[in-house]
Amino acid sequence: MKHERSTSTATLNQEEAVTEKSWNVVVWDDPVTPMPVVALIFRKIFGYSNNKATQLMMTVHHQGRAIVWSGVRDRAESYCVKLQASGLLSTVEQDS
Amino acid sequence: MARSKIFIQRKDGRIEVKIAPDAREFLKSVVTQLIDAESDGEHPWHGVLHSPITPAADSDDPLRSFERQKMTATSAELMKLTLDETFLSQDEAFAWLASMQLGLRARTSEATIFTDEDLARADETSLQTIRALQFFLFELATTLS
Numbered sequence: 494m495k496h497e498r499s500t501s502t503a504t505l506n507q508e509e510a511v512t513e514k515s516w517n518v519v520v521w522d523d524p525v526t527p528m529p530v531v532a533l534i535f536r537k538i539f540g541y542s543n544n545k546a547t548q549l550m551m552t553v554h555h556q557g558r559a560i561v562w563s564g565v566r567d568r569a570e571s572y573c574v575k576l577q578a579s580g581l582l583s584t585v586e587q588d589s
Numbered sequence: 590m591a592r593s594k595i596f597i598q599r600k601d602g603r604i605e606v607k608i609a610p611d612a613r614e615f616l617k618s619v620v621t622q623l624i625d626a627e628s629d630g631e632h633p634w635h636g637v638l639h640s641p642i643t644p645a646a647d648s649d650d651p652l653r654s655f656e657r658q659k660m661t662a663t664s665a666e667l668m669k670l671t672l673d674e675t676f677l678s679q680d681e682a683f684a685w686l687a688s689m690q691l692g693l694r695a696r697t698s699e700a701t702i703f704t705d706e707d708l709a710r711a712d713e714t715s716l717q718t719i720r721a722l723q724f725f726l727f728e729l730a731t732t733l734s
Contacts, residue, residue: 524708525697527723529730530690536734537683543734566643570653573642578660580690585643 514588516569518562521582522553534579535561538572563588595725596682596732603676604732608725615721616685617672619692623665626695627658634695664688679733686729693722 520531528550535546539562552559561583562572569585576583597605608616626634638661642649667684671677677685700715702708711719 523694523697524702524705525693525719525723526690527727527730529734530686530726533686533730533734534690570642570650571656574653574657575660577640577642578657578664578691579687580692580694582640582694584641586645 515563516566517560517586517588518569518572518576519558519584519586520549520553520561520576521584522557523582526581528554531581534576534581538575538579594728594732596729598732599676602679604679604682604729605676606674612721612725613672616689616725617669619696619722620665620668620672620688623688623692623695624662624669627662627665633699634692637695637698638691661687661691665691682729682733686726686733689722689726689729693719693726696722 531550531553532543532546535541535549536543539546541549549559549561561576562569566585566587573583573585593607595606595608597607599605622632622634623638626632627638629635638658639654642653642657664684664687667681668688671681671685674681696715696718697703697708700711700719702711702715702719708719
Protein backbone atom coordinates (compact mmCIF):
# COMPACT_ATOMS: atom_id res chain seq x y z
CA MET A 494 0.00 0.00 0.00
CA LYS A 495 2.73 2.36 0.94
CA HIS A 496 4.44 1.64 -2.32
CA GLU A 497 1.18 2.17 -4.23
CA ARG A 498 0.57 5.49 -2.52
CA SER A 499 4.02 6.80 -3.37
CA THR A 500 3.62 5.62 -6.96
CA SER A 501 0.29 7.40 -7.14
CA THR A 502 1.82 10.56 -5.66
CA ALA A 503 4.66 10.39 -8.16
CA THR A 504 2.17 10.03 -11.03
CA LEU A 505 0.19 13.00 -9.76
CA ASN A 506 3.36 15.10 -9.54
CA GLN A 507 4.27 14.15 -13.10
CA GLU A 508 0.82 15.20 -14.30
CA GLU A 509 1.12 18.51 -12.45
CA ALA A 510 4.51 19.06 -14.05
CA VAL A 511 3.02 18.41 -17.48
CA THR A 512 0.10 20.76 -16.99
CA GLU A 513 2.40 23.46 -15.61
CA LYS A 514 4.66 23.48 -18.67
CA SER A 515 4.65 26.84 -20.40
CA TRP A 516 3.15 27.48 -23.78
CA ASN A 517 5.44 29.36 -26.15
CA VAL A 518 4.44 31.85 -28.81
CA VAL A 519 6.82 31.28 -31.71
CA VAL A 520 7.40 33.67 -34.62
CA TRP A 521 8.92 32.15 -37.76
CA ASP A 522 11.14 33.82 -40.34
CA ASP A 523 9.94 34.51 -43.86
CA PRO A 524 11.91 35.90 -46.79
CA VAL A 525 9.88 39.05 -47.43
CA THR A 526 8.76 40.88 -44.28
CA PRO A 527 10.74 44.09 -43.72
CA MET A 528 12.61 44.02 -40.38
CA PRO A 529 11.14 47.29 -38.99
CA VAL A 530 7.65 45.81 -39.46
CA VAL A 531 8.46 42.81 -37.25
CA ALA A 532 9.96 44.95 -34.47
CA LEU A 533 7.05 47.40 -34.60
CA ILE A 534 4.46 44.60 -34.31
CA PHE A 535 6.31 43.14 -31.29
CA ARG A 536 6.26 46.56 -29.61
CA LYS A 537 2.60 47.11 -30.40
CA ILE A 538 1.34 43.68 -29.30
CA PHE A 539 3.57 42.91 -26.31
CA GLY A 540 4.55 46.45 -25.27
CA TYR A 541 8.22 45.48 -25.51
CA SER A 542 10.96 48.11 -25.51
CA ASN A 543 12.59 49.00 -28.79
CA ASN A 544 15.73 47.09 -27.70
CA LYS A 545 13.87 43.90 -26.79
CA ALA A 546 11.70 44.01 -29.93
CA THR A 547 14.77 44.51 -32.13
CA GLN A 548 16.65 41.70 -30.36
CA LEU A 549 13.74 39.28 -30.90
CA MET A 550 13.40 40.37 -34.53
CA MET A 551 17.12 39.64 -35.08
CA THR A 552 16.72 36.19 -33.46
CA VAL A 553 13.87 35.41 -35.90
CA HIS A 554 16.00 36.61 -38.79
CA HIS A 555 19.20 34.72 -37.86
CA GLN A 556 17.80 31.55 -36.25
CA GLY A 557 14.64 31.14 -38.32
CA ARG A 558 12.37 31.44 -35.29
CA ALA A 559 12.13 33.01 -31.85
CA ILE A 560 10.03 32.41 -28.75
CA VAL A 561 8.53 35.83 -28.21
CA TRP A 562 6.35 35.07 -25.18
CA SER A 563 5.81 32.17 -22.74
CA GLY A 564 3.05 31.49 -20.26
CA VAL A 565 -0.41 30.01 -19.96
CA ARG A 566 -2.00 28.49 -23.07
CA ASP A 567 -4.98 30.80 -23.32
CA ARG A 568 -2.88 33.94 -23.32
CA ALA A 569 -0.30 32.41 -25.67
CA GLU A 570 -3.04 31.64 -28.21
CA SER A 571 -4.47 35.14 -27.81
CA TYR A 572 -1.06 36.66 -28.62
CA CYS A 573 -0.54 34.25 -31.52
CA VAL A 574 -3.87 35.28 -33.04
CA LYS A 575 -2.88 38.96 -32.79
CA LEU A 576 0.46 38.22 -34.48
CA GLN A 577 -1.24 36.26 -37.25
CA ALA A 578 -3.82 38.99 -37.79
CA SER A 579 -0.88 41.40 -38.13
CA GLY A 580 0.54 39.23 -40.89
CA LEU A 581 3.37 37.47 -39.05
CA LEU A 582 3.93 33.72 -39.25
CA SER A 583 3.27 32.53 -35.70
CA THR A 584 2.31 29.35 -33.84
CA VAL A 585 1.90 28.15 -30.25
CA GLU A 586 3.79 25.16 -28.86
CA GLN A 587 4.22 23.64 -25.42
CA ASP A 588 7.61 23.77 -23.74
CA SER A 589 9.46 20.50 -24.31
CA MET B 590 18.30 64.61 -54.24
CA ALA B 591 16.61 63.14 -51.18
CA ARG B 592 13.44 61.14 -51.78
CA SER B 593 10.43 62.67 -50.07
CA LYS B 594 8.63 60.56 -47.49
CA ILE B 595 5.24 59.07 -48.31
CA PHE B 596 4.09 58.72 -44.69
CA ILE B 597 4.76 61.63 -42.37
CA GLN B 598 4.19 61.71 -38.61
CA ARG B 599 2.48 64.99 -37.72
CA LYS B 600 2.75 66.65 -34.32
CA ASP B 601 -0.94 66.05 -33.58
CA GLY B 602 -0.34 62.27 -33.84
CA ARG B 603 -1.88 61.80 -37.27
CA ILE B 604 -0.03 60.23 -40.17
CA GLU B 605 -0.06 62.19 -43.40
CA VAL B 606 -0.26 59.98 -46.49
CA LYS B 607 1.42 61.29 -49.63
CA ILE B 608 0.95 58.52 -52.15
CA ALA B 609 -0.17 58.81 -55.75
CA PRO B 610 -3.66 57.78 -56.95
CA ASP B 611 -2.28 54.78 -58.87
CA ALA B 612 -0.53 53.53 -55.73
CA ARG B 613 -3.80 53.89 -53.80
CA GLU B 614 -5.50 51.85 -56.53
CA PHE B 615 -2.85 49.17 -56.14
CA LEU B 616 -3.40 49.05 -52.37
CA LYS B 617 -7.15 48.94 -52.93
CA SER B 618 -6.74 45.82 -55.08
CA VAL B 619 -4.66 44.18 -52.33
CA VAL B 620 -7.12 44.94 -49.54
CA THR B 621 -10.11 43.92 -51.67
CA GLN B 622 -8.48 40.55 -52.28
CA LEU B 623 -7.90 40.17 -48.54
CA ILE B 624 -11.58 40.81 -47.81
CA ASP B 625 -12.64 38.36 -50.54
CA ALA B 626 -10.14 35.71 -49.37
CA GLU B 627 -11.38 35.77 -45.78
CA SER B 628 -14.76 34.29 -46.71
CA ASP B 629 -13.87 32.40 -49.90
CA GLY B 630 -12.34 29.00 -49.13
CA GLU B 631 -11.22 28.62 -52.75
CA HIS B 632 -9.31 31.91 -52.83
CA PRO B 633 -5.53 31.39 -53.15
CA TRP B 634 -4.95 33.69 -50.16
CA HIS B 635 -7.43 31.87 -47.88
CA GLY B 636 -4.86 29.47 -46.41
CA VAL B 637 -2.59 32.22 -45.11
CA LEU B 638 -5.54 33.84 -43.33
CA HIS B 639 -6.47 30.54 -41.69
CA SER B 640 -3.07 29.20 -40.55
CA PRO B 641 -2.97 26.77 -37.60
CA ILE B 642 -2.59 28.43 -34.19
CA THR B 643 -1.45 25.37 -32.20
CA PRO B 644 -0.27 22.84 -34.83
CA ALA B 645 0.18 20.05 -32.24
CA ALA B 646 -3.50 20.21 -31.28
CA ASP B 647 -6.07 18.20 -33.24
CA SER B 648 -7.90 21.40 -34.05
CA ASP B 649 -7.78 25.03 -33.01
CA ASP B 650 -10.27 26.63 -30.67
CA PRO B 651 -13.03 27.97 -32.96
CA LEU B 652 -13.31 31.07 -30.77
CA ARG B 653 -9.66 31.88 -31.44
CA SER B 654 -10.14 31.38 -35.18
CA PHE B 655 -13.18 33.65 -35.05
CA GLU B 656 -11.19 36.26 -33.08
CA ARG B 657 -8.49 36.26 -35.77
CA GLN B 658 -11.07 36.46 -38.57
CA LYS B 659 -12.68 39.48 -36.86
CA MET B 660 -9.32 41.25 -36.41
CA THR B 661 -8.29 40.61 -40.02
CA ALA B 662 -11.64 41.79 -41.39
CA THR B 663 -11.70 44.88 -39.16
CA SER B 664 -8.23 45.98 -40.28
CA ALA B 665 -8.97 45.32 -43.95
CA GLU B 666 -12.32 47.14 -43.86
CA LEU B 667 -10.75 50.09 -42.01
CA MET B 668 -7.96 50.30 -44.57
CA LYS B 669 -10.43 50.15 -47.44
CA LEU B 670 -12.54 52.91 -45.87
CA THR B 671 -9.53 55.21 -45.43
CA LEU B 672 -7.68 54.51 -48.69
CA ASP B 673 -8.44 57.93 -50.13
CA GLU B 674 -7.69 59.88 -46.93
CA THR B 675 -4.80 62.32 -46.58
CA PHE B 676 -4.52 61.87 -42.82
CA LEU B 677 -4.76 58.66 -40.78
CA SER B 678 -5.13 58.14 -37.05
CA GLN B 679 -2.62 55.80 -35.38
CA ASP B 680 -5.23 53.00 -35.32
CA GLU B 681 -5.97 53.48 -39.00
CA ALA B 682 -2.25 53.47 -39.81
CA PHE B 683 -1.82 50.18 -37.91
CA ALA B 684 -4.78 48.75 -39.84
CA TRP B 685 -2.95 49.66 -43.05
CA LEU B 686 0.24 48.03 -41.74
CA ALA B 687 -1.51 44.78 -40.74
CA SER B 688 -3.45 44.54 -44.01
CA MET B 689 -0.46 45.28 -46.23
CA GLN B 690 1.63 42.75 -44.27
CA LEU B 691 -1.08 40.09 -44.61
CA GLY B 692 -1.35 40.90 -48.31
CA LEU B 693 2.42 40.56 -48.69
CA ARG B 694 2.48 37.14 -46.99
CA ALA B 695 -0.56 35.96 -48.89
CA ARG B 696 0.91 37.04 -52.23
CA THR B 697 4.24 35.31 -51.51
CA SER B 698 2.43 32.17 -50.40
CA GLU B 699 0.35 32.23 -53.61
CA ALA B 700 3.60 32.43 -55.59
CA THR B 701 5.05 29.57 -53.43
CA ILE B 702 7.82 31.80 -52.10
CA PHE B 703 8.84 30.41 -48.72
CA THR B 704 12.65 30.80 -48.77
CA ASP B 705 15.28 33.23 -50.03
CA GLU B 706 15.97 30.78 -52.87
CA ASP B 707 12.29 30.80 -53.88
CA LEU B 708 12.37 34.59 -53.84
CA ALA B 709 15.44 34.65 -56.08
CA ARG B 710 13.58 32.46 -58.59
CA ALA B 711 10.27 34.36 -58.45
CA ASP B 712 8.61 35.66 -61.61
CA GLU B 713 8.74 39.38 -62.37
CA THR B 714 5.00 39.97 -61.84
CA SER B 715 5.12 38.51 -58.33
CA LEU B 716 8.31 40.41 -57.56
CA GLN B 717 6.76 43.73 -58.59
CA THR B 718 3.86 43.24 -56.18
CA ILE B 719 6.15 42.04 -53.40
CA ARG B 720 8.60 44.95 -53.81
CA ALA B 721 5.78 47.50 -53.88
CA LEU B 722 4.24 46.14 -50.68
CA GLN B 723 7.65 45.89 -49.00
CA PHE B 724 8.28 49.54 -49.89
CA PHE B 725 4.98 50.77 -48.42
CA LEU B 726 5.42 48.58 -45.32
CA PHE B 727 8.98 49.75 -44.70
CA GLU B 728 8.00 53.39 -45.09
CA LEU B 729 4.98 53.10 -42.78
CA ALA B 730 6.81 51.04 -40.13
CA THR B 731 9.71 53.49 -39.94
CA THR B 732 7.24 56.38 -39.65
CA LEU B 733 5.31 54.65 -36.83
CA SER B 734 8.49 53.53 -34.98
